[in-house]
Amino acid sequence: SSGPKSQPAATSHTILVVDNSGSMKLRDVANGSSELLQRCKALVSSLSKDLFAEQALLSAGACTDLVSCVRMEDGQTRLLCELLPLNQARVSLLARNAPGSSLLCAPRGEGFYAPALAEAVRLAELGASVLDPTACTTVLFFSDGRPSDKPCDIPGAGAWVCARCTWRNAADELQCVSCASSRLDEYGGDHERGE
Numbered sequence: 001s002s003g004p005k006s007q008p009a010a011t012s013h014t015i016l017v018v019d020n021s022g023s024m025k026l027r028d029v030a031n032g033s034s035e036l037l038q039r040c041k042a043l044v045s046s047l048s049k050d051l052f053a054e055q056a057l058l059s060a061g062a063c064t065d066l067v068s069c070v071r072m073e074d075g076q077t078r079l080l081c082e083l084l085p086l087n088q089a090r091v092s093l094l095a096r097n098a099p100g101s102s103l104l105c106a107p108r109g110e111g112f113y114a115p116a117l118a119e120a121v122r123l124a125e126l127g128a129s130v131l132d133p134t135a136c137t138t139v140l141f142f143s144d145g146r147p148s149d150k151p152c153d154i155p156g157a158g159a160w161v162c163a164r165c166t167w168r169n170a171a172d173e174l175q176c177v178s179c180a181s182s183r184l185d186e187y188g189g190d191h192e193r194g195e
Helices: 039-059 086-093 113-128 183-187
Strands: 010-019 027-029 065-073 076-085 131-142
Touching: 010 039, 010 113, 027 039, 039 086, 065 086, 065 113, 076 086, 076 113, 113 131
Parallel strands: 010 065, 010 131
Antiparallel strands: 065 076
């Protein structure tokens, strides 16, 4: 007698990183009618039609396409799903009766990119163990603006952008390589105080 069938290796892993910070409440997305959509609702609509529906057609119901999703909101990162088959992820992420664990949650607070990206890296590493060697991992990052993180909040970050000329300088540079402004200017230092 033959043993149980082994699960085929996943053929893709899509990691969604979704901004659900307060600015996603803004109603400024055109949708073909006179009424503008909130950014968060436009994103959910687009994911529903352009990602989940399209991929479901392309994969013909196969459960070898995996989805993970991270939501940035209220100053934290929330894992919504991890390595779920596409159809299960669609149901979970678009569930109207579970707003805390779906994409249908009222935007609030700030969006910190660094923890969300760290979680995306963790998910990619975790997914590598179940992916076919020829499979692809894709990270789709959806945000409407700037991160709430400060450079000092991001581990390993040290490069700084000159406040005067916008040149990106290495972490160990104390003065801008381009215009010789002090690194302190980035935080309201020398030039603002006339030092």
